[in-house]
Amino acid sequence: MELNAKIPEGPLEQKWDRHRFDMRLVNPANKRKYQIIIVGTGLAGASAAASLGELGYNIKAFCYQDSARRAHSIAAQGGINAAKNYQNDGDTIFRLFYDTVKGGDYRAREANVYRLAQVSVDIIDQCVAQGVPFAREYGGLLGNRSFGGAQVSRTFYARGQTGQQLLLGAYSALAAQVAAGKVKVYPRTEMLDLIVVDGRARGIVTRDMVTGKLESHLADAVLLCTGGYGNVFYLSTNAKGCNVTATWRAHKRGAVFANPCFTQIHPTCIPVSGDYQSKLTLMSESLRNDGRIWVPKKPGDARHPNDIPESERDYYLERRYPSFGNLVPRDVASRAAKKACDEGYGVGESRYGVYLDFGASIQRLGEASIRERYGNLFHMYDKITGENPYRQPMRIYPAVHYTMGGLWVDYNLMSNLDGLFVLGEANFSDHGANRLGASALMQGLADGYFVIPYTIGDFLAKHPPSPVAADHPSVKDAERGVRERSEKLLAIDGKRTVDSFHRELGILVWDNCGMARNEAGLKDALKRIPELRDEFWKNVRVAGAAESLNQSLEKAGRVADFLEFGELMCRDALTRTESCGGHFREESQTEEGEAKRDDENFCFVSAWEFQGVGKEPALHKEPLEFEYVSLTQRSYK
Amino acid sequence: MKIKLNVWRQPSSEASGRFEPHTVENVSQHMSFLEMLDVLNEQLVLEGKDPVAFDHDCREGICGSCGFTINGIAHGPEAGTTVCQLHMRKFKDGDELWLEPWRAAAFPVLRDLIVDRTGFDSIVEAGGYISVRTGSAPDANSIPISKESSDSAFDAAACIGCGACVAACPNASAMLFTSAKASHLGLLPQGQPERWRRTQSMVEVMEEIGFGHCTNHRECEAVCPKEISVDFIARLNRDYIQASLGRGSK
Ligand SMILES: Cc1cc2nc3c(=O)[nH]c(=O)nc-3n(C[C@H](O)[C@H](O)[C@H](O)COP(=O)(O)OP(=O)(O)OC[C@H]3O[C@@H](n4cnc5c(N)ncnc54)[C@H](O)[C@@H]3O)c2cc1C
Ligand code: SF4
Ligand code: FES
Numbered sequence: 069m070e071l072n073a074k075i076p077e078g079p080l081e082q083k084w085d086r087h088r089f090d091m092r093l094v095n096p097a098n099k100r101k102y103q104i105i106i107v108g109t110g111l112a113g114a115s116a117a118a119s120l121g122e123l124g125y126n127i128k129a130f131c132y133q134d135s136a137r138r139a140h141s142i143a144a145q146g147g148i149n150a151a152k153n154y155q156n157d158g159d160t161i162f163r164l165f166y167d168t169v170k171g172g173d174y175r176a177r178e179a180n181v182y183r184l185a186q187v188s189v190d191i192i193d194q195c196v197a198q199g200v201p202f203a204r205e206y207g208g209l210l211g212n213r214s215f216g217g218a219q220v221s222r223t224f225y226a227r228g229q230t231g232q233q234l235l236l237g238a239y240s241a242l243a244a245q246v247a248a249g250k251v252k253v254y255p256r257t258e259m260l261d262l263i264v265v266d267g268r269a270r271g272i273v274t275r276d277m278v279t280g281k282l283e284s285h286l287a288d289a290v291l292l293c294t295g296g297y298g299n300v301f302y303l304s305t306n307a308k309g310c311n312v313t314a315t316w317r318a319h320k321r322g323a324v325f326a327n328p329c330f331t332q333i334h335p336t337c338i339p340v341s342g343d344y345q346s347k348l349t350l351m352s353e354s355l356r357n358d359g360r361i362w363v364p365k366k367p368g369d370a371r372h373p374n375d376i377p378e379s380e381r382d383y384y385l386e387r388r389y390p391s392f393g394n395l396v397p398r399d400v401a402s403r404a405a406k407k408a409c410d411e412g413y414g415v416g417e418s419r420y421g422v423y424l425d426f427g428a429s430i431q432r433l434g435e436a437s438i439r440e441r442y443g444n445l446f447h448m449y450d451k452i453t454g455e456n457p458y459r460q461p462m463r464i465y466p467a468v469h470y471t472m473g474g475l476w477v478d479y480n481l482m483s484n485l486d487g488l489f490v491l492g493e494a495n496f497s498d499h500g501a502n503r504l505g506a507s508a509l510m511q512g513l514a515d516g517y518f519v520i521p522y523t524i525g526d527f528l529a530k531h532p533p534s535p536v537a538a539d540h541p542s543v544k545d546a547e548r549g550v551r552e553r554s555e556k557l558l559a560i561d562g563k564r565t566v567d568s569f570h571r572e573l574g575i576l577v578w579d580n581c582g583m584a585r586n587e588a589g590l591k592d593a594l595k596r597i598p599e600l601r602d603e604f605w606k607n608v609r610v611a612g613a614a615e616s617l618n619q620s621l622e623k624a625g626r627v628a629d630f631l632e633f634g635e636l637m638c639r640d641a642l643t644r645t646e647s648c649g650g651h652f653r654e655e656s657q658t659e660e661g662e663a664k665r666d667d668e669n670f671c672f673v674s675a676w677e678f679q680g681v682g683k684e685p686a687l688h689k690e691p692l693e694f695e696y697v698s699l700t701q702r703s704y705k
Numbered sequence: 706m707k708i709k710l711n712v713w714r715q716p717s718s719e720a721s722g723r724f725e726p727h728t729v730e731n732v733s734q735h736m737s738f739l740e741m742l743d744v745l746n747e748q749l750v751l752e753g754k755d756p757v758a759f760d761h762d763c764r765e766g767i768c769g770s771c772g773f774t775i776n777g778i779a780h781g782p783e784a785g786t787t788v789c790q791l792h793m794r795k796f797k798d799g800d801e802l803w804l805e806p807w808r809a810a811a812f813p814v815l816r817d818l819i820v821d822r823t824g825f826d827s828i829v830e831a832g833g834y835i836s837v838r839t840g841s842a843p844d845a846n847s848i849p850i851s852k853e854s855s856d857s858a859f860d861a862a863a864c865i866g867c868g869a870c871v872a873a874c875p876n877a878s879a880m881l882f883t884s885a886k887a888s889h890l891g892l893l894p895q896g897q898p899e900r901w902r903r904t905q906s907m908v909e910v911m912e913e914i915g916f917g918h919c920t921n922h923r924e925c926e927a928v929c930p931k932e933i934s935v936d937f938i939a940r941l942n943r944d945y946i947q948a949s950l951g952r953g954s955k
Contacts, residue, residue, distance in 0.1 A: 115839075118839065119839040122838050122839060133762055133768070133770060134760060134770065134821070134822055134823070135769075135822065135823070135825065135826050135866065136826070137769070137826075137829075137866055138762060138763075138768040138769060138770050138866075140762070140763070140768075142763065142767055142768045142769075143763045143765055143767050143768065152845070154846060190840070190842075192845045193842040193843065193844055193845045194837070194839060194840070194842045195845075196842065196845040196848075196895070197835065197837040197841075197842035197843070197845075197895055198834070198835050198837055198895075199835050199858070199862075199889065199890050199893050199895050199896055201855050201856075201858045201859040201862055201889070201893070202845075202855075203855075204850060204851075204852045204855045205852065206851075206852050207849065208849025208850050208851050208852070209846050209849055210845055210846055226859065227859065229767065229863065232767055232863075232865075233859075233862060236862065239829070240829065240833055240834035240835070241834060241837075241839075243826070243829045243830045243833060243834050244830075244834040244836055246826075246830045247830045247831070247832075253826070255823065255826075278815055278816075307762040307763045307764070307768060308761060308762055308763075308764060309762050341733075341735040342733055342735060342736070344733065344736050344740045344741075344743065344744055345740070346737070346739065346740050346743055346764065347764050349764075349765055448765075448766070448790070451786065451790055451792065452737075452790075452792065453735075454734075454735075454792070454794055517839050517840075518839075518840070521839065563751075565747050565750050565751065567743070567747060568747075609750055609751070609753075611749070611750050611753075611754070611755050611756055612755050612756075616716070616717065616816070617717070617758055617815055617816040617819065619756065619758055620750065620756060
């Protein structure tokens with residue numbers, strides 16, 4: 069298989085403009101003859117549905133929640149980047165591009181990232197016009213903050229609820245198109261398979277989550293905007309329903325999956341408190357602007373943190389990285405916390421936690437300023453842990469947060485399957501091996517508002533409207549597969565719950581394919597995941613019936629897919645013997661214990677082609693070329 | 706600790722429902738309320754019974770999926786908190802709790818604690834937006850907006866659409882929800898051109914789909930997990946009167 073990224077010719081800063089001119093347009097009168105399916109109503113899906121509806125296409129939009137407004141994007145806290153340079157602090161499109169490529173540890177495509185930086189400025193304009201209440205200064209202009217170690221203030225934010233406000237903006241644009249009759253939303257409807265006819269994506273099979281009814285929807289193009297797969301780890305900061313099903317089903321139908329082992333572990337989350345734990349809660353990265361991270365110098369020190377004197381505390385990030393200190397990128401901060409805990413310095417009941425201390429900032433700035441900056445986060449922490457962070461340091465530990473890997477797409481956001489486009493966190497395109505803070509919201513909206521409206525037009529112009537028969541064998545085959553799978557899950561009637569399998573898989577991948585990976589661990593996981601999957605199919609118990617609202621069945625289907633996907637993730641991690649970004653192979657580190665890239669051998673995207681469950685997938689490589697930035701070892705010393 | 710639960714069980718909209726008693730042992734005070742229900746559900750599945758259906762997703766108090774009443778109070782006893790953010794340390798060993806779905810004609814029960822809230826989407830579709838085509842926006846800093854206006858718009862925009870306000874209202878009115886959306890947009894300069902039309906149409910649709918009238922009980926404000934103020938209802942009423950008097954129409 070030849071993977072052609074279709075990167076336009078010409079100098080970097082002109083590629084997108086030239087491409088927009090070169091792409092074909094669909095005649096306005098013809099747009100209403102096309103049907104487009106959009107799965108997912110997060111930032112990527114809602115913005116795409118609204119924009120394509122405005123253009124005149126007929127849209128069907130699907131989500132598993134009861135309303136489009138509840139997609140997981142709603143939970144994003146910290147902010148969204150854009151190269152507006154409103155602070156006059158030296159930001160430019162090129163700098164945002166450069167920071168993103170470098171932050172991604174040189175494993176993303178230059179052309180895609182440059183386009184992202186270019187359209188970032190339009191996103192902010194669009195959102196403000198929709199009424200998104202971004203933070204403002206007293207003069208009435210937009211405020212910014214610096215985020216995740218960036219040296220310029222380019223992050224726009226809406227208190228600690230940026231994702232909520234951006235999604236409500238996109239959702240309202242979507243609602244306007246529903247009112248205009250161009251978009252029909254199908255809430256509580258889950259996509260369970262992709263319909264491919266003659267190598268082209270032509271529809272989806274869905275299950276109505278209230279009645280259990282299966283249905284096929286056919287279209288001229290299908291957009292997957294279904295978010296990331298972080299829940300393969302069971303515990304993550306993702307919403308409980310986040311899943312890999314849509315992209316995994318597409319993968320099984322031929323779409324290649326890129327860089328599945330590139331997952332991001334966020335350094336500042338509330339530690340696990342017990343076996344019943346159902347998810348983890350993020351404490352925004354912005355806290356690191358004013359909090360200092362430390363552990364006791366004495367391993368196993370059980371004293372109350374306030375009783376540990378200054379001289380007996382190890383501010384390990386400030387010690388190891390004097391120039392970035394507490395603001396080193398996520399992957400670096402997470403690994404340092406793991407190291408401290410593995411060596412016995414961890415705090416809290418489980419000993420898997422480190423302190424994030426606001427004592428010094430409260431002294432310096434006063435409690436009122438800290439409350440103004442982080443009040444809602446402190447409140448949330450207090451609610452969850454019952455501890456008051458104004459009086460004692462927070463306890464934090466890294467948790468799975470975001471997945472850089474996803475379905476492979478070309479410059480036009482189309483997968484290797486004709487007519488299948490993938491947007492937002494579900495694709496692999498822009499963040500390389502590590503995503504910078506506040507860049508996922510930017511990418512989701514860039515894809516949906518500003519990229520897909522152009523690129524889909526080019527595809528559709530070349531593929532005139534042509535309906536597929538509802539009884540086409542490919543449609544019937546996909547429907548049958550979905551029905552048989554549900555029946556099979558319900559019939560097993562074994563002795564273990566779905567969650568018990570999910571938890572076991574989560575621990576397995578967290579231990580072997582989490583913050584640090586090595587050959588022996590990955591090989592072990594590759595042996596144990598198939599065993600667990602076999603046991604699942606023999607011994608799981610799924611309650612209820614197919615034709616009703618059945619949350620056990622929904623979960624079982626998702627976990628069954630994670631049990632296949634987890635294997636691919638570990639395989640990808642095993643073959644990439646270098647360390648880069650969030651992928652830390654213990655065998656590949658510098659003398660100081662930092663991640664060591666191997667550009668000679670691994671400067672490529674790994675794109676995996678499905679060959680059958682339990683069969684080794686085929687690896688295709690898309691080489692990455694860097695013309696505008698030079699590859700250097702990241703250093704935050 | 707040990708918690709006694711009486712959970713509303715109803716297999717579907719058409720079926721009738723009843724309370725079913727259950728006991729959850731070994732509840733840790735660090736658990737969230739929903740984690741306690743997870744434990745119950747694991748138990749039920751292993752006993753060959755149907756688990757309790759309840760809506761939830763983010764479990765961080767922001768998506769607005771979760772919600773049921775605990776001893777008659779929407780989202781339970783802690784103020785300003787969704788049920789997913791409620792923790793068991795707020796309860797004592799031996800407590801007996803009654804869990805019920807939102808009760809409102811416009812929110813039919815789908816199963817157990819799950820109701821159909823699509824009426825809220827219809828209200829937003831009636832005008833809860835600013836019409837701005839993608840790509841047609843002026844530079845974001847071209848309209849300065851005072852921090853005060855922007856902050857109060859935000860206070861209204863914080864609504865998560867959970868429906869607790871409707872469940873708590875003796876008239877099952879959706880005025881707090883509707884006024885929050887209308888005020889968020891109506892307090893901003895960008896929202897002015899469509900202000901009167903929006904107000905009228907949202908209120909009309911709200912009534913059409915069967916939500917009740919507001920008669921100032923203020924129960925909505927008391928249970929709202931985002932502490933949305935009833936002042937927004939007063940604001941909506943004023944705008945509605947003005948709109949009915951023909952303001953803004955040509
Ligand atoms: C706690 C938290 C905080 C974050 N904070 C930030 C931040 O400050 N800045 C930043 O830039 N990024 C942040 N991120 C990352 C960012 O929020 C996400 O990457 C981004 O919102 C993903 O958007 P999306 O549109 O791709 O997908 P999502 O918002 O995840 O939407 C997925 C959609 O797909 C639907 N779906 C999924 N599967 C199916 C299926 N099988 N059938 C039907 N529908 C389906 C869902 O219903 C949903 O509508 C944060 C993430 C988390 C977890
Ligand atoms: S106003 Fe409050 S109670 Fe009502 S839907 Fe919004 S957040 Fe929920
Ligand atoms: S589950 Fe999202 S608000 Fe409770």
